[in-house]
Amino acid sequence: MKYIFGPVPSRRLGMSLGIDMVPYKTCTFDCIYCECGRTTVHEAIRRRHFDSLSLVLDEVLKLTRSGRRIDYITLSGSGEPTLNLQCGEFIREVKSKTDKRVAVLTNGSLLTREDVFKELLAADLVVPSLDSARQSSFERVNRPVKGMSAQEIAEATAEFVKAFEGEVWLEVLLVKGFNDSQDDLAALSDAVMRIAPDQIQVGTVERPGAEDWARPVSSKKLEDFVAGLGPRAAVIGQPNRDFGVSTGRDIAADALALVSRRPCTIEDIESAVSEKRPVIMGKLRELEQAGKITRYSHNGKTFYAARRE
Ligand code: SF4
Incomplete structure (x- = not known):
């Protein structure tokens, strides 16, 4: 089915059944490092992206009962999953009909909206990203739709962590020359401390992305930044090879x-x-x-x- 992917091994989630919540490539951001390429539908309007929510749910239920290992049902896709208006209903249905954990991989930009904030409270794990707490570098790295504020997103993410009963793993990606200046890292570090997620996963450009001029920062810069964030922070390594199922x-x-x-x-x-x-x-x-x-x-x-x- 076109919306369902896997289960496939994920470096962080074990065996993950991926749900493509939005069509390629619909996002509120157009990150210069995006592995899915450049954003083609750049918007912050939430729409119903599934032709039939019940058909997607039926297929998910069938897979969860097939005996194949599934550690997480993961809302993700080639874009921003919370742009799908059926997101909340999908999470609630999966939680009520299966014993599987639900993860949401999001850029966090729509946590500023009350509806998205509430919908994600029903998940087990939320993995938002935050690459910059300064508006100028936020705009250069993430290229958000007009009107989005780095500060508001960071504040909403912090509020979400307080309200959420599950785990939040914050992802940070550093790009050489774009969000890695001393000022950037100091502001980012302050924001991450205020957000206080369960885990902080810091990485850099590893794969070809939207712009071939987006370059990785050095390992030393990554490690120094992570060291300043305390024991909950780690540099994200290569994919976990233990899940070759x-x-x-x-x-x-x-x-x-x-x-x-x-x-x-x-x-x-x-x-x-x-x-x-x-x-x-x-x-x-x-x-x-x-x-x-x-x-x-x-x-x-x-x-x-x-x-x-
Ligand atoms: S938020 Fe994610 S999907 Fe959207 S452009 Fe950035 S990396 Fe790509």
């Missing part, structure tokens, strides 16, 4: 689904589909010959990505 589906379909979400290395694909490398390489060649995927080099690594029409 087959998705039980066609390998070519799995590989295509993976690289449709973000550019992947052969190691990423290997860990997701749990198949021998030569078999995967053969499938990737077929997909490439069929014009469905493309292969290119970035920072010395080979990445596979889906071709977009």
Whole structure:
């Protein structure tokens, strides 16, 4: 089904059944590092993005009863999931009909809205991001829709952490020359302390993204920043390799689904589909010959990505 992805191994969530809440690529931001590419629908208007919520729910229920390991049902997708007006109802239905934990990966921009704030309270885990607490660097890195305020988003996120009974893992991504000045890091550090999430996961640009000039900060800068945030903060590493469980589906379909979400290395694909490398390489060649995927080099690594029409 076009809205459902996985279950696939996630470095933080174990086996995650992903739900694509919005069409490619609908977002309130247009981050310069976005692994999904540039935002094509740049808006803050919430819409009903599922043709039929009950059909999506039926499929999710079927998968949760299939015996396959699912640690989280994760609202995500190639864009901002809370732009889907059916978000709250979807979470409530999943919580009432399954025993699975629900995670929401969000850029946090709509937590300033009362409806989104309340809807996400029903989840088990919320993973918002905050890349800058200064308006100028927020606009340069995240390229939000007009009128969004870094300060208001940080305040709403802090309020959310206070009200929420589940866990909040805050994600921070640093881009060289864009949000990593001393002033940026000091303001960001203050904001993160006020938000006081359960975990703080700090990373930098690792994959090809929307703009090829978005560059990573040094490991030292990441580590120094993390050290100043205390024991709840960590640098996010490479994907967890312990979850190499087959998705039980066609390998070519799995590989295509993976690289449709973000550019992947052969190691990423290997860990997701749990198949021998030569078999995967053969499938990737077929997909490439069929014009469905493309292969290119970035920072010395080979990445596979889906071709977009
Ligand atoms: S990284 Fe996330 S918030 Fe930023 S543009 Fe991509 S989908 Fe939107």
